[in-house]
Structure formats: structure tokens, C-alpha cells
Amino acid sequence: MFKKASRKHRARTYLISVPAALLAGLVVAGAAFTAPLFGADAATTTATATQAAASSTLWSTQLKWDDNGAAWSEASFAALKAKGLEQAEIDMSWNTVEPAQGRFDYTELDQEIANANAAGVHLVLIFWYSGWNGSPASWVTSHETTASGAQSATPAWWDRTDEPAYLAYVTDTVKHVAGEAGYGGSVLDYGRLDSVWDSTVSGQVDGWAQADVDEFHNVYLPQTYGSIGAFDSARKTSYTSFAQVPAATPGQPLAAVYQLFRLWSVQQVYGQLAADVRAVTASTPLYFYFGGHVGNFANYENVPEVFFALAKKYDVTVVQDCSESTGIDLLFASLGRAYGVNVATEWTAPSDSTQLAAQAVQWIGNYPMMLPEGGGTDFFIHDGTQKDTVAYPIYTAWLGHLKGLSGSYPQQPVAVYLDDSLAYGSTSGGALGAPENGIASLWDGYQAGFSVVTSEEVDTGIVKLAQYRAVLPINGVDANLTAYRNGGGHLLTAASQLSTYAPAYATLAGSGVLQIAPVVDAARTGAQLTLADITSGAAYDGPVTVSPAGLGLAAGTYHLVDATGQAIPQVAVAGGLCASAGVPAASLAEWSVVAGAAPAGTPTPAGCGTGTPPPSCGALTANQQLTAGQSVTACNGGYKLTLQGDGNLVLSRSGTALWSSGTAHSGATRVVMQGDGNLVLSTGTGAAVWSTRTATHSGAYLDVQNDGNTVLYSAAGASLWSTGTAGR
Template identity: 50%
Template sequence: MPHTSKRSGRRTAPLLAAAAVVAASACLVSPAGAATGSATGAPKLWATQLQFDDNGTPWSVAQFQAIKAKGMNSVEINMPWTQIEPSKGTFDFSELDTELANATAAGIRIVPIFWQAGWRGSPAAWITDTETTSTGGTGIAPPWWNLTEQQDYFDYVTATVAHITHNPGYGGSILNYGRLDAQWSDNGDGGWATADIDYFHQHWLPQTYRTIARFNSANGTAYTSFDQVPAAAPGQPLAGVYQDFRQWSVLDTYDRLTAAVRKVSSGPLYYYFGGHISNAPDIGNLPDVFFTLARKYNLTIIEDAAQSPGLTLTFGSLANAYHVKLAQEWTAPVDAEMPAQAVQWISNYGMGLPYGGGEDFFIHDGTSKDVIAYPIYTAALSQLQGLKGSYPQQPVAVYFDYSKAWGNPDGGSLSNVENEITALWSRHQSGFTVVTSDEVKNHAVDLGKFRAVLPLNGEDANVTAYQKSGGTVLTNGDQLTQYAPAYADLSSAHALQVVPTTASDHRSAQLVLAEINPYFRYDGAVVLHPAGLNLAAGRYHAVDAATGKALPQVAEPDGGACVPLSLATATLAEWKLLPGPAPAGTPVPASCSTTAGGATTIGATADSNDGSSGVVFQNVGATGAGADGNLTTTTIGGQSAYQTWTTAQTGVGSANAYLQLDPGSAVARAATVTLTVTYWSQAGQGFTAQYDATDNPYQNGPTVTGSGSGSWQTATLTLTGAQFDEAQNLQADLRLAATDPSLPLYIHSVQLSTGDQ
């Protein structure tokens, strides 16, 4: 018989957080050191995600044992609200209890993932109303500020956690609110339901501004009551005010939800962070909000999309600043790119040390991820679990302003910040710190402690104050090396990445090397620099971490070592840098250099796009809606071609053919490149070559119009000032942007060459 329980019908209305009374964007963080708990005591999460059950059958002891045998200590299960609470106030924990018992017998823990909406079985079937989008459409999740239904969700979560918190198979809970882990996006989720707008008018505005006169003074308006203030949609006047309210709502709701759970359980808790930095103005996913609350309530942050170095470097820096544990998760791409991206995600783990909180594989579900990526993950677990020390941060900050996400129309653009951080790190392989404007506002970090600051999206008041106090403000990424020495030099960035962790005594370092390019292998060398690794001065040598055997190497003048390396795509390696010279008899290569030449002419055609000629067309065969780079293989004029999707197919206002270059080629390192394109000339259509250049990943090159005669033609263009860092969408180096995205653009081939033929 199902175990059921009744909950109290008593309700408590949500209260505005005290900090928000002072300012709309105020955060709840206390100065560093004043947190209510330390994250260091929470167990690390070595896990995979599962559906709630195995197609209607509880996960068995044998299935859990098989997962434990792979090196994991936990499984995350997606909770179906409607099954756990089939009618309001009545709970059925029977299947959950069975799975907890099976997990206990297998020696593994279950971490329930609570979804308010978006995953199968959530929301509960008896929650029937939905959000409203900014254009008046029907959203997906329940209205955020329907206080009755919000309390229903809180009660479901707290009742479930209270029931299982002392079970030996319980490993903590992941708390979400809104649709999935996207919080409060307007991309189909909503935010303009009547309940939301009522809360905006009746609670947030008066408690933020106190009087309508103060609101008018702050915003240059002449309203006579708060009810007249519009819940402005993006692009409308006062949209920033409503955006500020939406971001505050995420902070306030997660704060109260977590406080409610903490009243019934002292067990481990986690937040998912979904999305990317560029999503912040749309999704309520400000990292500092979650780190603030994680420090307050002793939670671990699980960073989705941790395959992104730019995002993971940011989160690793935030984990250090807020003293919060960071676990990492990865959402798999298309099959062709999956192995390389899997090893990139795995190798990024060291960026979060010493606050590493484990890894989570999304999702063990029998699809191609299980065949391709799951074995890569499980094979690397022991390696990750053995990492110790800290990522070697340097006292140099890469800084960006997050205020646009709070509704500041003058805030810096966030559209390419994450890619820029990735490109800087890939090019320089140095341990700079990433700092956000929210981090400074929350007193989690002081810019004054940094020797230099590189602003990525404009100079805000924080940067101005830092400069006025005598700080050094950098103007381009190449200046970083003057203040943050590289810990590794590579023959070709974007094919290999090195993520180090340095021992606490600064006498040794572990290095995870990952060949991260799905198309082009790494052939060259790696030069390791003790200063960039925060190691004590002296002589060091490199060894294979698995065997302890010294690698063939050449001693470097700074005490480091140059090690030749040939690594196939999607491959991991682990080295150690140990004190002292290499043992006698260690092979010394005749030459070891990271400045090898590489091909001076590269290309690709619609007949051959496997990377063997040095260029790859990206997203061939992709079918994702909302993407600006989908390509379809076709034939026109008797010739094979790649055809861009039109705006009618994608729903977006641009259409592009994205290209990635072999990072080991001489072309990828050249500043001036000749580009030859064979294209189908048709009336009204042409293209612009937009390429990755210094400080502009979408530098406009020449525009090609063609004769419009309905024939194959060839255009030869010169690109100057190039800096190919894969900083465009899809990790591309350049794109051919269709002049008229409502028409298809047909490309047969591209060729790029340097002047050194």
C-alpha cells in the first residue's frame, strides 16, 4: 500500500527580503567570512543523472551496483511531482522509498532533483495555469508569483525532503524553481502573468522605491501611482525596471525555498545553474545570486555546460571568492563532437579546485551519450578523484559588468563575454582570475588586490574607481602575459588545453591535458613554466602521472620543461611536474619547440568535410530551431553544396556558414589570409566574410555580391588583422554571412592561405 501523508493547509505569504527594500538589485551576501556555513564539509558528488525510474520499475540493487562499480557514489533522479503528490496534500513515497532502499543495499546515494516545471511529471497535474510571455503568449511553467501555487511547490519539496532526510540512501537534494534550471526566461517560459504583474505593482515597487515620487525621480517619469508603472517587455521603455524585478524574484524565491528546506534537513543541498553568461539578460541566471545563497545556506553549485572553459573559469573564480563548492555537469552536443567535448568537460574540473565538488554526467539514458561519452567519463573518474591542490590563480583580473542583466540599459554587452574568456585562456594558458561586477558589489572580492584588470565589456564605475586608485587597466588580452605569466606554451591553441592544479606546498603540480578538437589532432610540444604554476623557484621535470616515468623532455631556462606531444583527438593525458632535474637516462629530444609551421593552405568542400584538408564547415545536418548556422547538403547547378537555412526555417534574423580552421596550421596563426570561396550566384544574395580578429570576433571583411546570373562563381578576398581564436558561435574562426537570410546561400568550397607559399 502506498505510503501517504497529509500536509497542513496553513499558508505563509512570501516576504520581501530585507536587503531588497534598500535597492532593487541588492544581494543578500554578507562580507567575506560572514557566511553561515562552510561548503568544505559537503561530500563530493560523483554521479550520473537518471530518470525517476526504469520505465515504470524502480531502479534495482544490481543497476545501482553497476553504477557504483564505475566509480560513482551517487545517482541523481528526476523527481515527478505529479507522481509523488498525485493530489494536493496527499503524497505517495512508495517507489521513492524502494529506490532508496535499493541504493542503500548497493552502497550508493540518491540525490533527488526537484523540478517545478519542464521535466516529465512536473508540475503536478493539479497545477493547471501557466505563465504569460512578454508578447501575450502562453508560457510553460506555472506563474512565478502565484503565491498559492508557489507555496504548493515549497510544501511538496519540504515534505519530500523531510520524509527522506534521515534515510541512509539519501544523498542530498537539488533545488530548482521555474522551468528546468533556466529560472525565469522569457523564451517561452513567461513572466508576464497577472500574478507576476500584481506582485510587481503591489509589493516590489513600493518596497523598493517607497514612494511613487522616488520612482519618478529615479526613472524620469510622472506617474501618480505604482499601478501605472508598466511591466515593460524587452525593448520597451522601463524594461530595465521589470528586468530588475525578475532578477530579484529569482534571488528572493530561491532564498525562501532553501530556507524552508534547511528547516527540515541539514543534509547536502545543490543548485543547478543552467545556461551561459550571454543568457543573463533573458534568463534569471546570475551566477552571483546562486553563489550568494550557496554560501548563506551551505550548498554546492552544479554548473551545467561545464565544457565551456569561459564559463568554468568564471565559476571556478567565484567558488574561490565565495568559498563555495563547485560541481560540474555537461550537456552533450551532436555525436560527431561528443568525444572531444567530453574530454574538455572532464579536463576543466581542475579549474574549480580547491573547491571542487565533483562531477555529474547528464544523462545515463541509453542514448548515444551512453555509447560515446559515458565510458569516457567513467574511465576518467579515478583520475579526477585523485586531483589535489588548487588551480594556480594569478593576481590579475579579467572583469566584466553584469549590470545589463539587472536591467541597466547602459551596461556592457554580455553576448560574447564567455567566448572571449575562453579565447584568452586558450591563447595564453595562464591562471588569470575572472571577476564580475556583482562579485565586487557583494564584497566577495576587492579589485584593489589585483595587479592589473582587463575589462571585457566596457569600463564601469568599479573599473574607473580601481584606475583612479592607481590600478593598471589593460586594453587588450595580449597584455595579460605581462602580469599573469603562462603556465604552458602550446604549439596550437584550441586543439590542446592544459588544466593544472598546484600542490599546497608549491613544490609540484598535476596537469590534465585534453585534446579537445573533434577534427584536428595535436602534434607539437608543451612547454611548462613553474612561475605560471605558482611553484617555488627551482628546477622541475615532467613525468607521466600513471606510470611515474619521466617523459622525454628538454630542460627550460626558467626551470620548467619542454615535452614533445602527439595526441589524437578526444584524448586525455595526465602529467606531473616534480621538483629536481629529470632522472639520468631520460630521453632528450633533438628539438622541442611550440613554434612549428603547419600547412600554409587549407580548405574544405561540400564533397569532403572531414577536416583532412584543414577546414570544417560547422553544423552540417543540424536541425535546431533558433540556430543561425544550420547547413544542409544539396546539389545545385550540377555541383554539391552546403545550403544555409532561411529565416523562415530558423526563426532568427541571420544565416551563416561557420568555418573552423585547423589550429595547428600556419593559416590559423596568420594575421593576413587570402580566402577563396566558390559560391552559387543568385539575384539578391551574396555574403560577407566575418572573421575572428583582435578584439572583434565578427570583424567584417569584404562583401561579395556576384552577378546574380544563377551560376557558380569564385571570389578571392583578403582578411587582415586576423586572430583566429574560435571565438565565434560553434567555436568557429570565421563565417560567411548571407546578405539576405530569407534566401539560401550555397557554398561549394573554401580555401585559405597565407602569403608564405
């Protein structure tokens, strides 16, 4: 079926107009600058009735464009339906659908949608500007340029022909299929795959094509500053025209200006895509892909708040495709709740095939974090390779459980704070190397319902820090945190302090093996628990204590049941309900917390409540720490364990050293008795320089004894490590 395009060229609509009067409010601190572009509703296109479209939940897998040159058959889709999948996504081939500019061939696409519909599956179309087979179309000739001047295979972002041609291709295709019964929505992408300004040139980013530079000079700068005089005043420069302002590369003066232009470009094009499609159909489910990690925010300019603001405006679900990262999942779950936007999660197979099952389990096990804004799950990609053999059965076997989740991930009044201002042009913002790893590590040892809040959310009024009893910075203290502290908020300095303000919902016998993600029902009288062993070879066989208070349940009596509704062996302890979990490596289990006492005769499990309590003095217990200059002293006052200012951990008697960690001049600034039983000495950046190597012993504690020995004991009282200094 061939169609001519309804429009070959369209008038461009600029979504953001910054009046010159606003320039007086620009914040300038040296080279640091934040343009007032990225508020909660920064895209200001006039709202229309098309914005009332309802989002759908994605229970899906991806497919290639077709089955080796032929349309996917009804039988192919029926096989997916039999596994519980409700949608399938296909990676669109721009070249096939639009073989010549303005001439569309929908023959194969229509057949695939019809075949999907016959099998009871809805087909979701993934539109790519570049990076997937068949995209860009062969007639697209422009090329991006990297900061170093190298040519990229990605078409130029602001090319005057290719950019409007892509928008027309997406919009006209959606208009064509919107009424077809098997059509299930569209994923809107631009730039390089879902990584926005990423480049095909290894280790570089795009954004310096001549078309981009022209847009910078002719549109962005005049629209943002109004006059070159206003620009000079804000930037302490002396240019006489916008054309003289350099398209600065990273590390050069005014690099932040061009960085903000590239971020503005993301907002412009993604906003235009969503607005155009919503003008065609109000009801089609729409999705934005988010690819990359926190470390990419300031170079790919894929900052999530821009996507979430647009998603809120145009009723779009955000698909987070880095769900192998628990830290990213926690961040996006919090963003979804803050913006009121659904978040779907996608799993991408690891390069290490031995981790396929473990990572798939982690992805599935993390999904409850997204609720109540859960947008579903997507398996990437169903293509007959090893991940289909190993991971796909795990996913499809657990789909029924995922679909049955109802309620919300528990929320406590504590937050982890991520300063992401570096992605918004601030040269003094916190480092964005890999803070998600720190967030994940924190959650591994402290399974609690804390939020992750970004500086941009606070700057734009999406989140108010005052609602939290305590806040822990993950990458530095900025003006927002200083104001929070000055206003009476509790600004924490160590992860171990969080539990003072909010209880964990689950305590495990060690971190890094088992994780638990709960969903609490709307009445707060019960919870569904997803237990996930996220290792490739270590089964979890130990106690789990579930805290009704940490879950935020209403006051009352509760007990634990398994997936069949039968009470499991358990006992009420001071921290909640203790049970023994036996979860094989790389597998999932389901428990529930239900109202009422456990049935009479419920067995008491081994490992619950049998430990020897730590002493009231001379001890470091789970998640307690020493910072430089601090000590813990034996109960008789004769022995002292001190973290010296030079980074050495020293046990002494009357000033004489008896033992040390041998870490002088290592940069170590704190020693933590971790919840997993490991005593770890680390630097200010979190790098470990020494440990007792006693992880997987939850409840362990360190005792500076009266006899001169310092011993690390298990919760059951067994010696795990010592300084060997008894009697000295």
C-alpha cells in the same frame, strides 16, 4: 506509502526587506537603475544552526525518475557503483510523489533509495517546478505568460496556490527521506527547468502572468521603494499609486524596473527553498542548478552572483551545466573561489554526435579549474543512447583521476573583467552577447591562471580589483575599471598584454587542439596536469613547455613525469620544461610536475628549443599586435607594415604601397600575431576579417625584412606565408 502534507499553505517569508531610508542611496542615471538588493549576503533571513551543514562532492550520473515504470533496481545501482560513481541523481516526478495536492505517495521513491543504499550508492533528488516529465503535477493549473502575452506551459511563478504547494512538496519530501541511509541530497530548481524565467514559447521568456504582476505591484514595489513618491523621485515619473506602474516589457520605458523584480523573484524563491529545506535538516547536501549562458543573464535573470550568494548562506553547491563552454567554466571557477562555494560541472551532450567524445573530454579536462572549490561532476544523462556508448566510458574511466586531484588551480595576479550590470537593470552596461567565447579564446592561446571577475562582484565588495596587477576588459570599460585605472592599476587594451604581468603555465604548439588544466599542491612543490585533446579528429603531436613560474611553484628545480611516475623525455628551456606530447584526438593524458632534476640520461625530445629566434627589430612575435595607425618597420628603415585607420594592412616603401590585405573600410581595428601562429586582422568586436591562415604553428613570428618581403616564419625558421614583395 501515503502521507498528508504537513501544511497545505504556509505563511510566506520575504527574504529581503529594503527600508525606505535606503532609497536615498539609489543610483539613477537616465533609465539606468540598480536597486540595493544583491549584496554578498542579500538574503537576510535569520541564521540558524541548520546552516552548518557540510557540502558533499558529486561523482554522479543522472537517471530518469524510474526504469520504465518500475523502481530502479539494486543491480542498476550496483552497475554504477562498479564504474566508480558514488551518487545517482533522479529527476523527480512531482505528479507521482504528490498525485493530489497535499497527498503524498513515497512508495516508489522509498524503494529506489533503499535499492541505491543496498548497492552503496546515494540517491540525489532533482526537484523540478516545470519542464521534466511528471513536473508540474497534473493538478497544477496556473500558466506563465510571456512578454508578448503568449501562454507558456510553465506554472505561474507567483501563483498563490502553486508556488507554496511546490515549496511544501519539496520540503515535505526532503523531511520524509532525510533519515534514509541511501538519501544523498537534493537539487533545488524553480521556474522552467534550470533556466529560471525561460519559456516553453520559443524565443521568449516568462514573467508576465497576472500573479507575477500582482506580486510586482503589491509586494515588490512597496517593499523596495516604500512610497509611490519615492518611486517617482527615483524614476522621474508622476504616478499616484504603485498599481499604475507598468509591468514593462523589454524595450519599453521602465523595463529595468520589471527586470529587477524578476531578478528579485529568483532570489526570493530560491532563498525560501533553501531556507525551508535547511530548517528540516542541517546535514543534507543541497545543490542549485545553473543553466544557460552569459547572454541569458538579462532575460532569464539567472545571474550567477545571486545563486552564489544564496549558496554561500545556505551551504549549497552550484552545479554548472554548460561545461562544454570553457569560458563559462573559467567564470564559475572564479566565482566559486571568490564566494567560497563549491562548483560541480555537468556535461550535456551536443546535438552533433560526431563531437560526443571531444566535448566529453573537454568537460573532464576543464574540471581542475574548479579546485579548491571542486564540487564534483555529473554526467547527463545515463539513458542508453549514443552518448552512453561514446562518452560515458570516457567519464567513468577518468573518475579515479578526478577524485585524486588535490590542491588548487594556479592563480596569477591578473584578471579578465566582465561587466554584467545589464543583468541588474543598467541600460548602459556592457553587451552580454557571448563574452564567454572571448574568454575561452583568450585561454586557448594563453593557458594561464587568470581570474574572471564580474562587475557585480566588485560592486558588492566580494572582489577588490586592487589585488590585481593588471585587468583586461572583455566587454567594455565601466566606472569600476576607470576607478581602478585612476588608482594606478594597469587597465589593458589587448589580450597580448596579459603575459607581461603573468606568465602562462603552459605554452603549446597552436591553440584549439590541446589544453592543459593544472592543480598545484598546497605546498607549491608540485602539480598535476590534465592534458586534453579536445578535437574529434586532430591528434596533438608537438612540444609543450610547462612553466613552474606560471604554475606559481616555489623556487627550485622540477621535472615532468607521466601517470606512472616515470620521467618523460624533456629538456630545461628558458620558459620552463619542454616535452613532446602525443595525445590522440578526443582523449586525455596525465602528467605531473615533481620536485628535483630529471634523472640522468632522460632523453631530449624533438621540437624543443630547436627554433631560430626572431630578429630583434622589424618583427611581430607571439601575441604582439598593431592597432590603427601603428606600424612595424624593417631593421634598415626602408619598409613599413602599417594598419591604416581604414582597416587596411599595408606594406609600403617611402609611402608607396607594395602590398595590402584588401580590407579597407572593413572595420578592422587591430592585427594580432596570435600565439597559435596565425596573423589575424579583426574588428573591435573581435570578428576576424582577414588572416594568414597559419594556425597551429606555435612560436611563429612575422618579419618585415630588409629586402622588402614580409614573411611569417615558423619557430623552426620555415616560411609559412609572405607578401611576395622581395626586391621591390
